[in-house]
Each structure stands twice: as structure tokens, then as C-alpha cells.
Amino acid sequence: MTGIVGRSVASITGALRAVFTAEQIAENDGFLQRRDPRVTLISIAGFALAVMISRQVSVTMCFGLLTIILARLSVVPLRQLAARSAVVPLISALIVLPQAIIMPGEVLLSFTGVTITVTGVEYVILFTLRVGVGIGLLSLIVLTTPFSAVIAALRSLHVPVALVWVISITYRYLFLFFDELQRLILARNSRTTGRTSLRGAWRDARCMVGSFLLRTLDRGERVGRGMRARGGARAPSPYGRLKQIDIYGYILLAISGFAVIITGVIRWGL
Incomplete structure (x- = not known):
């Protein structure tokens, strides 16, 4: 053909x-590569959960910055990470783009009878950022952990x-x-x-x-x-064989749990 x-x-x-x-x-000899696969799975899943909970652009961008830091520490090329994480957010943005017109709020732009609201634009931006950061975090698991190690970690976690x-x-x-x-x-x-x-x-x-x-x-x-x-x-x-969880692994798990708690407090406690 x-x-x-x-x-x-x-x-x-x-x-x-x-x-x-x-x-x-x-x-490669990077930060996440040296961690136990169970730590990588749980911590990245915690960060992704925090991104799902967040409803503020600033909080989501902080997790985006955290994703970039983890990628740099793990010797993951940012260009490759961005290429792997860009398709789904772009498709998601196209899907929710009508919300910029449908959602009520302060008028940002109006032409030929079509009104774009500030609330709608903020929703589209927030949704796209959340999807992009979430995909970026999950891509770190694939890029830094062999698939056999992921399966071993899932079995060890009694999935x-x-x-x-x-x-x-x-x-x-x-x-x-x-x-x-x-x-x-x-x-x-x-x-x-x-x-x-x-x-x-x-x-x-x-x-x-x-x-x-x-x-x-x-x-x-x-x-x-x-x-x-x-x-x-x-x-x-x-x-894949599991590794010994070291102090850095426990710190990463603690940061992940803390991120989920703080994000929940920001969303529902303020």
C-alpha cells in the first residue's frame, strides 16, 4: 500500500x-533508576493522584516543575519526555475547547455572536495542564523502569x-x-x-x-x-528483581504522600 x-x-x-x-x-544511572520499582510506582502514582485532585493552575504547574526535576535527576531527555507527553494533552485540549464558549463567566472575547469566557479559558488551560503533567509523570515510570521490574513490583504490591x-x-x-x-x-x-x-x-x-x-x-x-x-x-x-528500599526511597514516598495531603487541603480545606 x-x-x-x-x-x-x-x-x-x-x-x-x-x-x-x-x-x-x-x-542509565539516574535517580529513579536507582530506586526500588515499588517506590517508583507508589510515589509517581501519588504525584499523579495529587495532579488529579488539584484545581489550580499554579499547583499543577508546580507538579509540572517537579516532573522536570525528576526527569533531569533520572537522566531522561526532556525533549523525548515532552514528545511522549504532548499528543494526549493536545487531543484533550481539542475535546474540551468548546468549554471556553459553553461555560458562563466574565467575557474575555466576543465576535460574530460567539462569546469566550475567562472561566472557560481557565478550565481548558487547567484541564490540558493536568493531563499533560499526569502523562509526563506516568511516562517517567515507563522510561526509568524496565517492564519486567514493573510487573515484579505489581506482584509484590499484591495487585x-x-x-x-x-x-x-x-x-x-x-x-x-x-x-x-x-x-x-x-x-x-x-x-x-x-x-x-x-x-x-x-x-x-x-x-x-x-x-x-x-x-x-x-x-x-x-x-x-x-x-x-x-x-x-x-x-x-x-x-525483574526488587531492590532494597533506601533512605532516598522513603523520602520520595514521604514527599509523594505529603503532596497528596497538601493538594487535598488546598482544594477542600481552603
């Missing part, structure tokens, strides 16, 4: 695969086995999913000569969807049979 559709699908596939193959940063199963299988199967899509695109391109019009590209894409769905389901069945043949009925057995 050539043309704009083929290039778009190939670009999206490569970008999605890159999300799940960025564990090389986890090998339900069914949920750990879903996370583990989804993560592993996504690699096969994207490989299957790339193989289909490569096979179609190898049988196509010259350039294809947009209409022809969409026709090729329509024809490829059915084949891709069937091959994906078949691959999923084979993966399931392979797992059962290798003892897949048992709970996931992660390779």
Missing part, C-alpha cells in the same frame, strides 16, 4: 512501537493477578500486533509498482483490513496456545 495512507500507517506504526521500546533509558495478566499480555502482544501490520504493509508495497492515488490507497487499505484482522486473531490464538503449553495457567513470573 503506497501513497499517503501507506506512509501514514507506517509512520504511526513506527511511532507506536517506539513507545514500547524506549527502555534503554532505564539502564490482583488478573490485572497483572492483562497488563503483561497486552504489552507483549502489542509487539506482535505492530510487526504483523508492518509485514502486511511491506508485502503490499512489494507488489505495487508506481504511485497510487489517494482513492486507490484507501481501496487498498479497505482490502487489507480484513486480512489484518484475521491474521491478528490467528496470531492471538497461537500466542495463547504457546503460553498454555509453557505453563501459562500460572501467574506471571517476572524476571
